[in-house]
Amino acid sequence: MLRLDGISRHFGGLPALDGVSFTVPRGRVTALIGPNGAGKSTLINCITGADQPTGGAVVFQGRDITGLPAHRISRLGIARTFQNLRVFPRLSVLDNVLCGLTGQGGQSMIMAMLRLPSLRHRERLLRLRAMAALDCYQLGDKATWPAAILPYGDRKRVELARATVSRPDLLLLDEPVAGLNADETAGVGEQLKRLRAGGHTILLIEHDMTLVMEIADQVVVLDSGRCIAVGTPAEVRRNPVVLEAYLGQTEACA
Amino acid sequence: MSVGRRQQLLYFLALHRTGLLVGLLAAALLVYPCLQDNPYTLGLTNLIAINAIVVLGLNLFIGYTGQISLGHAGFFALGAYGSAIATVTAGLPPWPAIALVALLVGLIALAVGIPVLRLTGHYLAMATLGFNFVIHTVLLEWDEVTGGPSGFSGIPSLAVGQWAFDSEIRLHYLLWTVTLLCLLLSLNLVRSGVGRGLAALAGDETAAAALGVDTRQAKIKVFVLSAVLASLAGSLFAHSFGYLSPDSFGIFTSTDLVTMVVIGGMGSIWGSLFGAGLITVLPEWVDLFETYKDFVHGTILVLVLMFLPQGLVSGLVDMIRIRIALQRTKNAAA
Ligand SMILES: Nc1ncnc2c1ncn2[C@@H]1O[C@H](COP(=O)(O)OP(=O)(O)OP(=O)(O)O)[C@@H](O)[C@H]1O
Ligand SMILES: [Mg+2]
Numbered sequence: 001m002l003r004l005d006g007i008s009r010h011f012g013g014l015p016a017l018d019g020v021s022f023t024v025p026r027g028r029v030t031a032l033i034g035p036n037g038a039g040k041s042t043l044i045n046c047i048t049g050a051d052q053p054t055g056g057a058v059v060f061q062g063r064d065i066t067g068l069p070a071h072r073i074s075r076l077g078i079a080r081t082f083q084n085l086r087v088f089p090r091l092s093v094l095d096n097v098l099c100g101l102t103g104q105g106g107q108s109m110i111m112a113m114l115r116l117p118s119l120r121h122r123e124r125l126l127r128l129r130a131m132a133a134l135d136c137y138q139l140g141d142k143a144t145w146p147a148a149i150l151p152y153g154d155r156k157r158v159e160l161a162r163a164t165v166s167r168p169d170l171l172l173l174d175e176p177v178a179g180l181n182a183d184e185t186a187g188v189g190e191q192l193k194r195l196r197a198g199g200h201t202i203l204l205i206e207h208d209m210t211l212v213m214e215i216a217d218q219v220v221v222l223d224s225g226r227c228i229a230v231g232t233p234a235e236v237r238r239n240p241v242v243l244e245a246y247l248g249q250t251e252a253c254a
Numbered sequence: 255m256s257v258g259r260r261q262q263l264l265y266f267l268a269l270h271r272t273g274l275l276v277g278l279l280a281a282a283l284l285v286y287p288c289l290q291d292n293p294y295t296l297g298l299t300n301l302i303a304i305n306a307i308v309v310l311g312l313n314l315f316i317g318y319t320g321q322i323s324l325g326h327a328g329f330f331a332l333g334a335y336g337s338a339i340a341t342v343t344a345g346l347p348p349w350p351a352i353a354l355v356a357l358l359v360g361l362i363a364l365a366v367g368i369p370v371l372r373l374t375g376h377y378l379a380m381a382t383l384g385f386n387f388v389i390h391t392v393l394l395e396w397d398e399v400t401g402g403p404s405g406f407s408g409i410p411s412l413a414v415g416q417w418a419f420d421s422e423i424r425l426h427y428l429l430w431t432v433t434l435l436c437l438l439l440s441l442n443l444v445r446s447g448v449g450r451g452l453a454a455l456a457g458d459e460t461a462a463a464a465l466g467v468d469t470r471q472a473k474i475k476v477f478v479l480s481a482v483l484a485s486l487a488g489s490l491f492a493h494s495f496g497y498l499s500p501d502s503f504g505i506f507t508s509t510d511l512v513t514m515v516v517i518g519g520m521g522s523i524w525g526s527l528f529g530a531g532l533i534t535v536l537p538e539w540v541d542l543f544e545t546y547k548d549f550v551h552g553t554i555l556v557l558v559l560m561f562l563p564q565g566l567v568s569g570l571v572d573m574i575r576i577r578i579a580l581q582r583t584k585n586a587a588a
Contacts, residue, residue, distance in 0.1 A: 050460055070463035080464055088457035090521075090564070090572065091450075098447075099454045103466040105447015109475055112446035113439040119446065126447070145579045146572065162465070 001026040001201050002047070002170055007056035009042050009225075016042045018225040019056065024170070024218075029192070029202045031212040031233075034222035035245070040205045041083050043222070044172050047203075048080050049073040060170070075103050077169035081159045081176060083205075089148035093139055093158055096147050097130040100162035133165040137191065153184040160188070164195065171195070171202045177211060189215065213237070221245070272441055275524075276434065283430045287423045296422035298538060300494060303429035306530040307487035309514045310440045310523065311480030316512070317521030317565070318444065319473050320456035321371070324508045325382030328389035329481040331503035332359045333488025335393065335400055338409045338498055343399070348412050352489040356482050363481030367474045386508050393500040405499040412493045425494050432490065436483060440523045452476065453521060506548050513555045519568025528567055 002024040009017040016039045024030045032040050045051035047058055049070035057066045065073055079100070087096050098105075104126060106112060111119060134140045137157040142150065147158055160176060176192070177185040189211050195202060196215060206212050212219065212233065219236040221229040223245040229236055236242055267274065287296065312326050336355035340346045346354070370381045393400045400406060411420040412428065419428045443449050454462035455469055463469050492498055514533045518525030537547050562569030 048464060050464065069468075070460075071466050071468045074464055074466040082461065082464075086458050086461035086464075088454055088461070090457060091453060095450060095453070099450050099462075099465050102447060102451045102454070105450065107448065109443065109448050109479065112448040113443045115442035115446065123446070142579075146575055149576050149579055 001061065002203070003059040004043075004047070005057040005059065007043065007046055007053045007058065009039070009046055009051065010054045015225050017046065017053070020222065020225070020227045021056075022220050022227055022230050024201060024203050026201050027199050028217040029196050029204060029215050030218045030220060031216035032203060032205045032220050032222060033207070033209075033212060037224075038222040039225040040222055041174055044080060044174055044203070044205065047073075048078060048172060077166075078172065079163040079166060079168035079170070080172040081163050081174055083174040083178070085152075085155055085159060087147045087150075087155050087158050087162070089146065091147060092144050093134065093147055093150065094127070094130055094143040096158050097133055097161045097165050098126060100133075100165040101126045101130065103166060130165055133161045136194075137161045138187075153180050156180060156184075157188070160191065164200075167200075169201060171200055173202060173204045173206075175205050175207065177206065177208055185211065272445070276438055276441070279437075280434055283426075283434070287426055291423070293422040296426050298535060300422065300425050300429050302531045302534045303426075303433040304487045304491050304494070305511070305514065305534050306433050306527050307436050307490070308484045308511055309518065309526045309530045310436050311483030312511055313515045313518060313521070313523065313526040314440060314443070314452070315476050315480040316515050317519070317568075318449065318452035318456050319476050320459070321374070321473055321477070322379045322512075323382040323477070323480070324379050324505065324512060325384075325386040325389075326480065326484050326511050327503045327505065327507035328382075328386040329359055329363065329484035330488040330491070330507070330511075331389050331393060331500075332362065333485030334492040334498050334503070335406065335488075336485070337489035337492045338406045339399060341410055341493075342406075342408055348410060348493060352486065355489055356485045359485035360478050360482045363478045364474065367477040367481075371470070371473045371477060383505060383508070386503075386505050390500060390504050393503060400500070401498075403500060405497060407497045409492050409496045409498070411496065412490075419493070429490060429494065432486070436486075437523065437527065440526075444521070444523060456521065506551075509548075509555070510551055513551045515565070516555055516558050517566045519562075519565030519571070522565065522568035522571070525565065525567035 004021055004023070006019045006021050007017050008015065008019055020043060032043070034040055042051065046053040049068055049072070052067055057064055059065070060076060060078065065076065088099065091099070106119060106122070131140065131143065134143055137160060139154060139157060139161065142154065147155060150158065156176065156179070163171060177188050180188065185208065192202070192204070192215055204216065216233050219231060219233050220227060221236060221242050228245060229239045229242045231239065286299070290296065308326060308330055312323065315321055315323055333355055336358065337348065337351050340351035340355060341348050366385055370378065373381055394403055396402070411418045413419065419425050444453070451462065451467040452472060454465060455467055455472055459469050510533060514529035515526065516529070517532055518527070518529030533551065536550070558566050564572055
């Protein structure tokens with residue numbers, strides 16, 4: 001599905017990513033873990049075109065997408081969420097989710113200004129899809145609210161709904177449960193399982209190890225910009241290098 | 255059964271609210287000259303119509319792509335002088351001249367926009383201001399073509415067959431028809447998928463790009479659209495008044511236009527109409543404001559941006575929406 005070939009990203013000489021290579025298999029959940037500052041978010045940015053890698057190649061469905069602008073990559077069927085929430089505060093919850101269907105809403109400004117019947121029909125269908133997505137995340141009754149006033153957990157789910165509503169081929173999630181309480185985390189975990197059961201391919205960045213161990217098919221461990229281990233959750237959990245670099249460190253912090 | 259009827263009616267009203275509001279406004283404008291036939295007042299509302307066309311485009315650009323332009327009086331000037339030169343100097347018929355000029359202005363906007371829209375914030379404001387300054391200087395200095403400081407006169411009225419739009423009442427119908435059409439097109443645009451992409455762009459450029467919005471292209475397209483609308487308004491201005499003075503197209507006109515957008519509120523199409531109306535009539539209502547017009551408008555601009563950065567009308571609307579939603583949660587919790 002997605003293959004990374006020696007991705008590097010240097011910020012003024014300092015390597016945030018240093019030759020990262022792994023593949024994300026179709027229909028599976030791949031978890032990307034690593035200590036703070038390991039370069040996980042930078043990697044997602046490089047895949048989605050929000051940032052350009054200084055070296056290496058990103059290959060998606062056999063096609064080299066390295067260095068394409070973000071909107072082109074998005075239209076190829078790669079959706080993402082952001083670590084520090086990026087919902088549109090002034091738009092309603094429904095409109096936020098509809099923004100996830102921008103690709104299906106038509107591109108021509110002139111057609112949009114004429115608002116022909118075919119376009120209205122399509123608008124209605126998109127609305128239905130967006131409402132269905134909101135219902136999945138228990139946000140249906142807040143559809144008309146401005147997103148700005150939602151509590152943090154709800155906004156997090158709005159972003160998730162926005163990223164999944166278009167049924168993307170590949171979903172990149174940057175810490176979807178960070179800052180959520182136990183109930184909310186469990187709810188999002190259920191959603192992720194449902195997405196996996198629906199055949200979605202997911203690359204998941206997460207610090208919550210219980211969640212990772214529960215839903216990941218493959219775990220990739222990043223440390224200081226290098227990929228130090230790839231394997232099933234059980235393998236990675238036993239890997240001494242990982243224990244030292246990652247788990248050991250978090251235990252030391254705790 | 256009657257409850258069902260009533261709900262059907264409410265549903266119908268809610269579904270077609272935009273169309274109904276535009277229809278209502280059209281009806282009001284249709285009868286307005288019967289109630290108010292003072293040519294001076296009609297001239298003023300005609301000026302509102304012209305300004306509203308520019309402000310609609312400018313609000314799409316400022317409110318929906320989150321950019322800034324202090325140069326739209328330049329495009330307005332190009333439309334006005336373009337039509338004047340095309341009809342008087344080159345002898346073209348007025349209607350095709352309007353279309354031709356709008357096309358040319360669109361191309362100029364494209365040529366200006368491609369390099370300039372790489373900039374953001376203050377730099378973009380300065381660059382567009384510079385553009386306006388260049389146009390204004392050309393109007394003043396190139397007097398063989400533009401008439402220089404003494405202006406350009408003798409521009410013919412628009413006409414359909416023998417029917418010339420040469421009185422205030424006739425102009426009222428012409429100008430407001432065009433304005434309502436522009437209003438309708440803008441409302442359609444912002445209610446579409448493309449419009450949502452633009453609203454996303456105004457909210458957060460990175461997120462919009464990640465959702466498939468071609469941010470660079472969208473900015474340029476809306477910039478060109480707003481320039482074409484400004485040009486159209488300029489052409490209508492030229493044919494309505496028959497006389498142009500470079501004073502109408504200075505940088506303070508540009509800041510007035512931005513003030514109208516800000517009063518109406520970022521991204522509020524209906525607010526644009528209100529902003530254009532208020533700022534156009536304000537100097538007429540209060541003499542003091544006329545003398546210190548630029549000062550007053552500047553103060554309004556600063557105050558609104560300080561306290562309601564979304565703009566006056568849409569800022570208030572946002573506040574009300576938030577209140578209502580919070581009230582509902584409280585009721586639900588209780
Ligand atoms: N724009 C930037 N300029 C300079 N350095 C950057 C930039 N973005 C990230 N970095 C650096 O790159 C490194 C990796 O950052 P990144 O955000 O990818 O970490 P992360 O693995 O996502 O961490 P976290 O778990 O805290 O989210 C960090 O050392 C960070 O300081
Ligand atoms: Mg991160």
